[in-house]
Amino acid sequence: MHTEFEDYLASQTDLPAGKILQISSMATLRRLKRNEMLLSAGEVCRYKVFVINGLLRNFHIKPDGNEHILHFSPQHTWTLDVESYDKHTPSLINIEAVEKSTVLLWAKPDFDQLLSGIPELKKFSERLISRTIYNNRNRILTILSSTPEERYADFVNAYPDYLARLPLRMVAAYLGISLKTLTRIRHAQLQREAGIMDK
Amino acid sequence: MHTEFEDYLASQTDLPAGKILQISSMATLRRLKRNEMLLSAGEVCRYKVFVINGLLRNFHIKPDGNEHILHFSPQHTWTLDVESYDKHTPSLINIEAVEKSTVLLWAKPDFDQLLSGIPELKKFSERLISRTIYNNRNRILTILSSTPEERYADFVNAYPDYLARLPLRMVAAYLGISLKTLTRIRHAQLQREAGIMDK
Numbered sequence: 001m002h003t004e005f006e007d008y009l010a011s012q013t014d015l016p017a018g019k020i021l022q023i024s025s026m027a028t029l030r031r032l033k034r035n036e037m038l039l040s041a042g043e044v045c046r047y048k049v050f051v052i053n054g055l056l057r058n059f060h061i062k063p064d065g066n067e068h069i070l071h072f073s074p075q076h077t078w079t080l081d082v083e084s085y086d087k088h089t090p091s092l093i094n095i096e097a098v099e100k101s102t103v104l105l106w107a108k109p110d111f112d113q114l115l116s117g118i119p120e121l122k123k124f125s126e127r128l129i130s131r132t133i134y135n136n137r138n139r140i141l142t143i144l145s146s147t148p149e150e151r152y153a154d155f156v157n158a159y160p161d162y163l164a165r166l167p168l169r170m171v172a173a174y175l176g177i178s179l180k181t182l183t184r185i186r187h188a189q190l191q192r193e194a195g196i197m198d199k
Numbered sequence: 200m201h202t203e204f205e206d207y208l209a210s211q212t213d214l215p216a217g218k219i220l221q222i223s224s225m226a227t228l229r230r231l232k233r234n235e236m237l238l239s240a241g242e243v244c245r246y247k248v249f250v251i252n253g254l255l256r257n258f259h260i261k262p263d264g265n266e267h268i269l270h271f272s273p274q275h276t277w278t279l280d281v282e283s284y285d286k287h288t289p290s291l292i293n294i295e296a297v298e299k300s301t302v303l304l305w306a307k308p309d310f311d312q313l314l315s316g317i318p319e320l321k322k323f324s325e326r327l328i329s330r331t332i333y334n335n336r337n338r339i340l341t342i343l344s345s346t347p348e349e350r351y352a353d354f355v356n357a358y359p360d361y362l363a364r365l366p367l368r369m370v371a372a373y374l375g376i377s378l379k380t381l382t383r384i385r386h387a388q389l390q391r392e393a394g395i396m397d398k
Contacts, residue, residue: 068340069343070336070340070343082336083336086329129328130281130282130285133331133332133335134281134282136332136339137281140269141291143339144268144375145261145375176343
């Protein structure tokens with residue numbers, strides 16, 4: 001049905017093929033254009049989302065219009081606004097395709113039914129939740145404790161391919177620094193690299 | 200056995216008294232002096248911790264000696280280094296009593312056994328995990344998007360009693376701003392308040 005998702009689930013879990021097909025068959029495929037919104041702040045997040053290909057971002061817009069990016073969701077990751085999804089409350093964040101993307105959507109009642117009927121899926125889901133907690137913890141530490149230069153270096157190390165795929169303003173919105181600061185950091189780095197190459 | 204914890208669990212869950220006693224009886228009570236460490240970075244976090252009274256903090260020390268506080272754990276909350284606890288890896292963070300505190304500790308194998316034997320405890324635990332995710336998400340957004348002034352105002356609103364209980368350097372380490380900036384913000388605020396009172 002959705003072969004790429006099924007291969008992913010087979011590689012990540014011990015689920016038998018029948019269960020994988022059952023999970024896959026409950027999903028709806030959706031294609032997103034570049035910059036298309038999947039969830040807008042104020043709406044209730046009704047779907048669990050798996051990214052088959054492309055790149056999404058979860059971001060918040062402050063009343064002053066400034067955007068702040070919580071995280072990016074590349075190929076073969078899951079995303080949603082978990083608080084809105086769990087509690088049926090309006091979402092504080094937006095989810096948008098940064099580039100042309102294909103996603104699978106499960107409506108919450110369907111996914112809940114899958115979780116309660118398939119213990120191995122529930123365990124897998126708990127592993128993903130744990131990973132989210134570790135990642136968020138590390139992100140808080142990084143933002144609290146690192147200089148803009150260190151944050152940028154971490155970002156380039158962790159996501160080497162993102163720089164080519166993202167507008168710089170989004171990198172800045174993810175790092176929590178101004179575009180001006182980011183431009184200065186990159187400029188200084190290029191100059192250092194040029195200096196090394198001169199030697 | 201640990202009456203205060205049992206009352207807490209009865210107020211938060213529908214667990215029958217027998218199960219509550221079973222959970223309570225697996226815990227070890229520990230009293231911590233002010234500034235006493237419960238977990239040091241580099242150790243494996245082997246316990247789930249419930250704070251009966253007092254105040255703990257989870258913090259990270261950078262190689263340059265700077266401290267950054269992930270969160271505080273007041274009375275009737277749970278704490279641990281979740282990644283170290285789950286994976287049996289050395290902890291990146293420290294947990295310390297900010298003031299004289301009493302905690303309950305469950306060794307991981309004991310708590311795992313309770314979780315698998317008591318579905319209602321498992322559900323409660325999942326609720327706590329969700330809350331952690333929401334809180335971390337909101338903390339990331341706050342640090343990314345707020346000015347130091349806004350962060351301080353949020354902190355005072357969210358934790359009105361902490362200011363009197365914490366050294367200012369810890370408030371600064373939680374907000375991710377320098378002590379100098381925090382002092383400046385507080386000074387400006389006091390002057391505004393004095394101005395209002397003069398009128």
